Amino acid sequence: MPVLPGAEPFRHEGGEVGVLLCHGFTGSPQSLRPWAEFLAEHGLTVELPLLPGHGTRWQDMQLTGWQDWYAEVDRALRELSGRCERVFVFGLSMGGALALRLAAKHGDAVSGVVVVNPGNKVHGLAAHALPVVRHFVRSTKGIASDIAKEGSAEVGYDRVPLHSAHALRNFFRLVDHELPQVTQPLLLLHSPQDHVVPPADSARILRRVSSADVTEILLEQSYHVATLDHDAERIFEESHAFIGRLAPGVGMKGSMTGG
Template sequence: MSLEQLIGENGFIEGKGQDAVLLVHGLTGTPAEMKHYGKVLARKGLTAVCPVLAGHCASIKTLTATTWQDWVSSIEQVFLEMRKRYRKVFIAGLSMGALIALMVAARYKEAVAGVILLSVTLFYDGWNMPPFKQRFLLPIVLYTPLKYFVHWEETAPYGIKCERTRALVAAILDNKDAQASEKIGYFKTPATVILESVRLIRQAKKQLADVVSPVLIVHSTEDDMASIKNAHYVEKRLGSRDIQTMYISDTYHVLTLDKRKDDIAKRSAEFCLALAH
């Protein structure tokens, strides 16, 4: 399959640079959440490629039919195709997408020019995540037949501090737009999908030491879903000798859509361009 076929109808390619960044959107998200980020990278001289994760931009039924291995495999295929076309290939992932980026980097070592971790999520311990549900209720659901009947519904602030952007998300949800999953992703996550994400987290933790590419960790000090402890955890355990950090305020979990999105995209471009030349 060609690169254009692999990224899917809702994926995108921005820019015409010789060096490229493979963008991995978050679990239950869509390439739309990476669009602005990709455009900034393209303006800086890079090519941004964002595929649709396996099972996404479709129906909940389609999503629940996939596993974490399917998500990783869909990104691996795009990475290998990009290696044929571009001089250097970087990977930037958001939230669970950051874990997928790590998994690919752990497997392909130096072939990955660099990794950008945006709101890397190993623990759902942000200030908007109820600890009682995480510690007691979640295991009861995930490891019993209840997982086939229960879903978690995300509520405001939706990982976004910017009131204007948050209002746009809320408007789409209020209108009950049938195509909302293609625009902003799923805000009702089946427990079976959460279970797959837990398995992905476990596997990613085991492979942190195998990541040897340069890494840029970007994390908000105000993250509502995954506290900055996630970034610290990863930083201490990566095998890379070149680890840079950008701890940023005035933004929540979805860094690519929030108040500091331009600052984050520019810093990401600087990271890649410095390594590309």
């Protein structure tokens, strides 16, 4: 099945610091592409994989589950760790949950975590009905393109397969239990006006992680897909400064490595 235009994975060979970016549920690398390109332009090695079942058509997604999505970012992290001295994991929405689980599982192999509007729970009464309803109803309306900025659009599915939504619910519950294992420096950016993931998810993540070095930033001008919204530049610059603080002198291609 051909990949939707713009949804292709992205990679860039840069310096000694690597960044793995994880896109969201029913989304694609397109939502993080400007972020990835910004980091690449600043000399970092960048990996932005396409998650299994994403970037084609929603029917393909219902054949996959959280184990498939996590296995892809886990593979990418291991590969990046073999090429770089320091590795950071970034994520949007469900990608934030993927990034947090990588941090919980890989310990010192992950130097820091940046998440934007990270998901922690499937909300609403419908969430409790998913185990049963998914056997009778194949899909519901999509969640893509929750963006305040005029003319900005996300390449994502217009339907959510309910088998996948059930898998996502199970994944969020798993990650929630593992959050106390996250000890790395954390930068969490979230939108007070988000029509997909409520601010309560960010608040819970901040309460449950064990990280001592935590920064929270509000994205007042943006909705859920803030990486394509009014606050995009702020996200890019804050995340780059976060890396610069934690890995000084490392990672910019052509600069001194080490130290």
